[in-house]
Amino acid sequence: MESFSDDSDAGLPPADYAILCDFLRERTGLSFTEAKRYFVDRRVAARMAAVGARDIRDYMNLLRFQASGEELQRLVNVMTVNETYFFREKYQFDCLVNAALDEVVRGRPPGSRVRIWSAGCSTGEEAYSIAIMLLEHWRRVDDFEIELHASDIDSTVLERAQAGIYEERSLQGLPAHLRAKYFQKVGSAPDRWQIMEELRDSIEFSRVNITDPQQVRAFRGIDVIFCRNLLIYFDDIGRREAASMFHDALAPNGFVCLGHSESMSRMSSLFVPRRFPDAILYQKPAGGTAP
Amino acid sequence: MALVKAKKNTTTPSEPGPAADPAANPSTGPHTGLTDADPAARRQAARALAQSPAPGAVPALAGRLVVEDDPGVREAILTALVRIGTGEAAAALLPLLDREDAGLRNAVLESVQQMPAAAAAPAVLPLLDHPDSDLRIFAVQLLGAMSHPERLGWLSGVVERDAHVNVCLAAAEALAETGDPAALPSLERLALRFPGDPMVGFSVDAARRRFQGG
Ligand SMILES: C[S@@+](CC[C@H](N)C(=O)[O-])C[C@H]1O[C@@H](n2cnc3c(N)ncnc32)[C@H](O)[C@@H]1O
Numbered sequence: 001m002e003s004f005s006d007d008s009d010a011g012l013p014p015a016d017y018a019i020l021c022d023f024l025r026e027r028t029g030l031s032f033t034e035a036k037r038y039f040v041d042r043r044v045a046a047r048m049a050a051v052g053a054r055d056i057r058d059y060m061n062l063l064r065f066q067a068s069g070e071e072l073q074r075l076v077n078v079m080t081v082n083e084t085y086f087f088r089e090k091y092q093f094d095c096l097v098n099a100a101l102d103e104v105v106r107g108r109p110p111g112s113r114v115r116i117w118s119a120g121c122s123t124g125e126e127a128y129s130i131a132i133m134l135l136e137h138w139r140r141v142d143d144f145e146i147e148l149h150a151s152d153i154d155s156t157v158l159e160r161a162q163a164g165i166y167e168e169r170s171l172q173g174l175p176a177h178l179r180a181k182y183f184q185k186v187g188s189a190p191d192r193w194q195i196m197e198e199l200r201d202s203i204e205f206s207r208v209n210i211t212d213p214q215q216v217r218a219f220r221g222i223d224v225i226f227c228r229n230l231l232i233y234f235d236d237i238g239r240r241e242a243a244s245m246f247h248d249a250l251a252p253n254g255f256v257c258l259g260h261s262e263s264m265s266r267m268s269s270l271f272v273p274r275r276f277p278d279a280i281l282y283q284k285p286a287g288g289t290a291p
Numbered sequence: 292m293a294l295v296k297a298k299k300n301t302t303t304p305s306e307p308g309p310a311a312d313p314a315a316n317p318s319t320g321p322h323t324g325l326t327d328a329d330p331a332a333r334r335q336a337a338r339a340l341a342q343s344p345a346p347g348a349v350p351a352l353a354g355r356l357v358v359e360d361d362p363g364v365r366e367a368i369l370t371a372l373v374r375i376g377t378g379e380a381a382a383a384l385l386p387l388l389d390r391e392d393a394g395l396r397n398a399v400l401e402s403v404q405q406m407p408a409a410a411a412a413p414a415v416l417p418l419l420d421h422p423d424s425d426l427r428i429f430a431v432q433l434l435g436a437m438s439h440p441e442r443l444g445w446l447s448g449v450v451e452r453d454a455h456v457n458v459c460l461a462a463a464e465a466l467a468e469t470g471d472p473a474a475l476p477s478l479e480r481l482a483l484r485f486p487g488d489p490m491v492g493f494s495v496d497a498a499r500r501r502f503q504g505g
Contacts, residue, residue, distance in 0.1 A: 115297075131294060141293040148294060202294035213338040237373050237405050241338075244366045248334060269398065270366055 029211035031235035087173035095278035120230035121150035124161025151208035164195035228259040243268035341371035353383035381414035408437035435465025447477035
């Protein structure tokens with residue numbers, strides 16, 4: 001579509017659009033095609049106006065060379081899709097507590113660590129859902145020391161995740177008794193609930209770009225990685241690179257859990273699909289290689 | 292409570308700054324890292340080369356791939372070459388198609404397919420003249436999967452000229468998959484070139500029906 005409703009929305013010329021999208025892909029893994037113009041143009045125009053950039057070149061220079069990286073972070077924050085809610089695709093959490101974790105801890109002495117990582121946690125619902133599922137349903141939860149890591153590339157959603165305040169829309173999938181048990185109403189607001197401090201404090205939130213090898217390198221020996229509804233925004237090679245980095249981050253026999261429409265077999269031969277009663281997870285073989 | 296915070300300095304990531312510059316990395320350059328005894332260092336070296344390819348990166352990666360037996364490092368090298376995505380990178384991968392190791396061959400096919408067609412096609416085309424018909428079949432499969440404006444012409448050339456019926460069949464299948472009726476005349480000529488071959492007859496019939504039906 002060439003025409004836009006008003007001048008402030010006038011899109012970037014195709015060549016500039018391509019340069020910007022290449023840059024974003026390189027820095028974030030997010031792949032924007034011409035078909036995503038409706039999404040990209042407006043957001044970039046708003047950011048350019050906010051910083052007073054004269055033209056796209058001016059703005060690209062800021063993105064590339066600003067020492068603090070602040071504007072790049074701001075742009076990233078508006079370019080991500082952060083849709084999420086409690087107990088989304090709950091069957092995967094069922095799979096975690098009914099089968100996968102028992103396999104992970106087999107042969108491990110009580111008291112040892114179990115590491116779970118929500119990569120692309122958005123506003124935190126996924127990580128808190130995991131925490132609640134563990135406390136409610138994993139019968140061996142008290143036998144192990146469980147580390148829950150949650151990370152995202154978007155700094156705004158991380159702040160919200162840490163604050164842990166949610167509205168009805170996000171809480172709908174959560175049974176009432178669990179809301180009563182783990183949340184408190186915020187002040188007199190009719191529709192705002194905060195997750196209890198103990199849970200907020202038990203999750204390690206950090207800003208991590210999963211396409212940056214240096215950043216992902218900090219994650220090692222992870223037992224289960226949740227990376228759901230994130231790789232759908234990447235292109236094929238980006239997905240493959242992410243799969244390769246998850247392979248590094250996992251302990252032998254560790255699992256990756258992807259969104260329901262995503263399949264590792266299209267991204268990587270390094271993993272073996274494992275069909276559990278509740279869900280399919282992808283496992284890093286103990287010897288490092290898929291048979 | 293059974294949920295605990297990570298011990299600092301174990302798996303907790305340090306606060307990341309803006310995208311790190313791999314070129315500004317440790318004591319050893321990425322090229323030398325490719326032969327490090329530690330697979331993690333080799334993977335890291337491959338990724339660093341993908342992020343900012345230095346001169347000589349492609350031969351270094353391809354050279355390592357040939358001897359590498361750690362699957363994680365292999366994958367990191369392959370993805371690095373796909374990311375570099377130049378004709379040189381495609382040309383460096385293609386010779387591996389005649390390896391015994393089927394896993395490696397498939398990985399190479401998949402990797403070349405993920406490269407930009409404009410860069411990869413010129414590297415693949417010479418394989419159509421390779422004396423080994425298996426390699427010509429790989430070339431046909433690769434070209435067939437590319438979205439390149441000249442794809443139809445290349446595949447038609449194969450069905451009209453290649454001496455080996457299996458290569459022609461692979462090209463006929465790829466042509467049928469394009470769904471482009473312009474492929475039909477070459478397919479008809481293929482039927483004339485191998486009049487007694489039931490597979491050819493079957494495949495040309497199927498293509499005819501497909502084009503006429505759709
Ligand atoms: C649609 S949300 C999914 C949230 C949650 N995993 C779920 O399934 O409900 C995708 C999240 O991935 C994050 N994301 C996108 N690219 C990323 C990257 N390169 N590194 C880390 N997070 C990224 C976005 O900021 C966004 O919060």
